[in-house]
């Protein structure tokens with residue numbers, strides 16, 4: 194497998210050498226730390242477990258890991274309720290374990306991103322404990338406190354993303370506080386300069402330690418309208434969507450001032466690169482329509498480097514709508530804005546569940562051949578599917594608060610199956626969530642030994658991205674979206690590649706453009722692709738092929 198140096202050299206061999214930061218040419222792998230690898234026998238993954246699996250990750254061929262929160266936390270929302278931003282939760286290890294993980298990752302050329310949770314802290318965070326102590330406390334204004342509405346009750350109609358009112362009454366101080374998520378996750382007041390300064394110090398704490406960037410949790414939530422107007426009702430509301438969708442989050446999210454907040458964070462991250470301390474990246478979690486999403490790249494001042502693009506998670510799996518989605522996204526990108534693609538994460542159903550095993554292979558090829566930075570969710574490279582969780586074993590607060598609506602997130606957070614030994618090599622104890630029932634067959638050891646496995650395909654695709662600048666950083670052009678075929682070109686310098694994906698379960702013919710008729714298959718998602726004959730590439734059911742025109 195060619196190393197990173199190979200790609201750098203290839204990138205530099207064009208007329209004008211191009212310097213591409215690692216976060217553009219690289220691939221990010223998301224780790225849900227409770228579920229990757231346990232080493233202390235409590236059934237919950239930990240930092241030493243991640244260190245133990247670094248060779249697996251470099252062997253897979255990813256460039257960076259993003260680790261969901263590992264800070265001290267009461268775990269009301271499994272770490273997204275932080276009670277100390279500058280330490281490690283003992284369940285995951287210690288700061289020394291983290292430093293060790295970081296240096297081991299860096300020694301392998303792997304970057305490490307942390308999850309920065311700036312919108313809310315835990316209600317156990319000392320800042321909130323002080324804030325709630327009295328109305329006169331200097332930290333009172335660090336959170337969002339309001340008097341009851343004139344007629345009594347919550348100050349406005351805002352609804353928590355986990356259901357129920359987003360306001361919690363505090364008897365002792367006689368006011369409500371706002372929480373976009375659980376009442377154990379009070380929202381910080383980002384209009385307060387002291388909060389900004391404290392959070393900037395958090396960023397510097399980790400950047401100084403050497404982390405390569407952050408995924409920024411619910412970035413579009415950070416600033417709320419100054420006058421806390423009611424949100425308008427959502428005309429498309431249906432109960433099965435979950436209660437938060439009763440209203441449109443017009444005033445509680447995506448306020449213009451959030452872009453200044455993002456720009457300040459960006460300035461901090463870029464300051465490290467400017468000082469010669471290496472490129473650091475900010476990836477923003479933002480669930481918004483494309484037009485609003487684009488604003489997070491920034492305007493006069495740069496915003497985050499990579500606003501996550503989650504569209505593939507919910508897109509209809511058909512050639513034309515996908516082609517429209519991709520083309521519109523590409524067209525909407527601002528000058529210099531680098532694309533992002535995601536197939537799944539710890540909040541959404543897994544791709545193998547949504548698309549099935551056969552199309553999971555096509556999804557892999559799509560994710561890793563589109564233009565932009567892909568983020569892979571742990572276990573998706575095995576075709577891991579969602580695990581039904583018996584009611585008595587539910588852990589996710591969202592499911593516990595709004596049961597049986599399909600909103601639960603435990604099913605996609607189950608332990609990584611490493612081998613066929615007891616507890617799948619994940620732990621010596623029963624894991625915190627059940628393993629997928631298929632773990633005796635679907636595990637890393639087994640799939641690594643099968644040349645035709647999805648894992649082997651992921652490895653090949655990742656190796657190809659490394660070897661071919663056309664895939665990693667090349668231009669993109671749509672070629673075709675007829676029936677079940679989605680085809681596009683990737684091009685860099687002299688190299689032209691054609692990707693043709695059969696999104697269905699029947700054979701398809703793809704009329705190769707004239708310039709590509711001499712193309713030969715570089716990779717198929719199935720074994721050996723048929724060559725192009727008479728200008729036609731014959732795709733088998735559920736087959737994707739990459740053709741190369743080089744030399």
Ligand code: GLC
Pocket residue numbers: 270273274310374410411478539540
């Ligand atoms: C983000 C996280 C999700 C969490 C929520 C509240 O959406 O991805 O897991 O529950 O923020 O922090």
